[in-house]
Amino acid sequence: MELGVTILNLKVVGYKANKPKDIAYGGLYNGKVALDAEVSVDVKSRQIAIKITATVFVENDVKDLINLGYIIGETIFHLSDVVWSTSLKKEKKVSMIDSGLESYLIGIAYDSLRGLLHEKGKKDVLGKVILPLVDPSNITRTRKSKVNKNN
Numbered sequence: 001m002e003l004g005v006t007i008l009n010l011k012v013v014g015y016k017a018n019k020p021k022d023i024a025y026g027g028l029y030n031g032k033v034a035l036d037a038e039v040s041v042d043v044k045s046r047q048i049a050i051k052i053t054a055t056v057f058v059e060n061d062v063k064d065l066i067n068l069g070y071i072i073g074e075t076i077f078h079l080s081d082v083v084w085s086t087s088l089k090k091e092k093k094v095s096m097i098d099s100g101l102e103s104y105l106i107g108i109a110y111d112s113l114r115g116l117l118h119e120k121g122k123k124d125v126l127g128k129v130i131l132p133l134v135d136p137s138n139i140t141r142t143r144k145s146k147v148n149k150n151n
Contacts, residue, residue: 004080005105008047012116014072017126022060023068031058032065033131037106038142041095046084048077048097050109052139054117056129069126073113077105107136 023029033056040049051074057065079087087098097105114131121127 004083006078008078009076010112011074012120013074015120017069017124018067020066022066029058035139036142037139043095046079050075050105052109052113054131071117073116075109075112103136106139
């Protein structure tokens with residue numbers, strides 16, 4: 001891991017596995033995954049929270065997409081003073097981190113989510129899905145910023 005970056009917390013904050021009737025268990029299916037990463041910067045505590053939502057769909061016999069469910073994982077990172085001072089910028093009173101560091105952190109959060117899905121979904125169909133490897137720069141981003149007026 002990059003020097004000066006520490007994972008403080010990693011957890012599942014949302015999970016729903018649907019029970020589709022159109023899917024035969026034990027079969028092989030093509031699917032799609034919709035990914036969204038919400039990036040929150042907390043200036044006061046020097047923490048960055050990455051919340052990733054993965055919604056999983058499979059195709060049935062007639063190529064309709066069926067929603068298997070979703071998992072939402074949250075990873076909270078703490079940055080050292082050096083990394084914080086070189087990576088944080090403000091645009092229109094919104095604190096943002098450097099895009100390279102952001103992609104790096106999203107990559108870690110997504111890879112962790114892949115493992116969390118495997119563990120959380122051991123007893124349902126969603127847990128049978130292996131999330132694909134994805135370039136973090138291809139994950140849609142939503143931004144939130146907790147601006148501290150003391151900085």
